[in-house]
Amino acid sequence: MFKLISILSLCMSTICLLATDLNQSPKELDPNRTAKIQVALLLDTSGSMDGLIEQAKSQLWKMVNELATSKKNGKAPAIELALYEYGKSSLPQEKGYLQQLVPLTNDLDLVSEKLFSLTTNGGDEYCGWVIQDATENLEWSESNEDLKIIIIAGNEEFTQGNIDYKKSCKGAITNGIVVNTIYCGDCEEGIRYLWKDGADRADGKYMCINQNDQVAHIETPYDSEIGQLNDELNKTYVAFGTKGKEKQARQLSQDMNAKSYGASNNAERAISKSKKSTYNNATWDAVDAMAENDDFMEEVEEEELPDEMKGMDMEERKEYIEKKATERAAIQAKIQEAAKKRSAFIAEKRKEAAGEEKNTLDAVMLKTVRDQAKKQNFQFEKSK
Structure with a gap:
């Protein structure tokens, strides 16, 4: 009898503890929490996928800006992207012909850098393997309040490789990660190759595109102004630390990459910035770092500061950063004001060209992500 009472007592204690945890659920119920949108892009880099990579390069900032128009509980979400390549024969077969290029991160300059470094060559595309790797090896949020999405694009059978895509897709959705599939080619062929089945098994959407279509960028009268404001914005960054100059150089390099696809794409990147x-960029820019941490200037070592700040006393350093922050805020406000006019211009042009939009990566992907975000109670600004 004593043993029975002890067991029952232990069980009741355990149930009470579980009930307390469920009732608290601080991560789910805190209205001040910043929600996340996490998107992992799995891109086929086999020999026939040059067009897909070009579309991704030219549309990165447009996708980021689309996500940035959302809010949850009245707050803009934190946006994290990850990037994989798969299907390239120069990658090790024993590792699934795949490579994680960038983990889930808000360092979008790093994502851009890796995306622009992609090259293609022939190989086998192990879709099940790369989905499993992304599910298991990325740091996905544990909160059900966040949007977690895998987007995989390619053009061969979804069944290749010795890891069953059915198991991989089930593993993803079991962890709250939706899998969207994009077949690069004929839609019916993609269905026969089981790309739709993969999406269906993970609550995602099946899409098909012509990866060789040229993405149509709508040039606007505001692109040049936004580009000039971006140049002024760059002057407000104050690099610190051992990696500061390197990351500032990356920032400028990704500006040039965006500009290589035209003034419209350059404007999209500036709007993101x-x-x-x-x-x-709080990890390398003193303005962002001080905005996040009031004690940053007291904590940073003098040798980590740029040369122009080393001779300043503490008050002068703070005044210098505060001045840069004020300049930045004013420039960003001007960019956002011009961005509103630009959006209105683009919306009007799209009305005039109704029915002419090409079936490209951005066209299918952005609508899908927006629809799935709405299901997670993210609210978006009116569609452009």
Whole structure:
């Protein structure tokens, strides 16, 4: 009898503890918590996928800006992207012909850098393997309040490799990660190759595109102004630390990459840089670091500061950073004001060209991500 009472007592204690945890659920119920949108891009880099990579390069900032128009509980979400390549024969077969290029991160300059470094060559595309790797090896949020998405694009049978895609897709959705599939080619062929079945098994959407279509960028009268403001914005960054100059150089390099796809794409990147939710460089920029940590200037070592600040006393250093922050805020406000006019211009042009939009990566992907975010109670600004 004593043993029975002890067991029952232990069980009741355990149930009470579980009930307390469930009732608290602080991560789910805190209205001040910043929600996350996490997107992992798994791109086929086999020999026939040059067009897909080009579309991804030209649309990165457009996708970021689309996500940045959302809010949850009245707050802009934190946006994290990850990047994989798979299907390249120069990658080790024993590792699934795949490679994680960038983990889930808000360092979008790093994502851009790795995306622009992609090359293609022939190989086998192990879709099940790369989905499993992304599910298990990325740091996905544990909160059900966040949006977690894998987007995989390619053009061969979804069944290749010795890891069953059915198991991989089930593993993803069991962890709250939706899998969207994009077949690069004929839609019916993609269905026969089981790309739709993969999406269906993970609550995702099946899409098909012509990866060789040229993405149509709508040039606007505001692109040049936004580009000039971006040049002024760059002057407000104050690099610190051992990696500061390197990361500032990366920032400028990714500006040039965006500009290589035209003034419209350059404007999209500048608009991303004007929003804290999509572009925060507190790890290397003293302005962002001080905005996040009031004690930053007291904590940073003098040798980590740029040369122009080393001769300043503490008050002068703070005044210098505060001045840069004020300049930045004013420039970002101008960019966002021009961005509103630009959006209205683009919306009007799209009305005039109704029915002419090409079936490209951005066209299918952005609508899908927006629809799935809405299901997670993210609210978006009116569609452009």
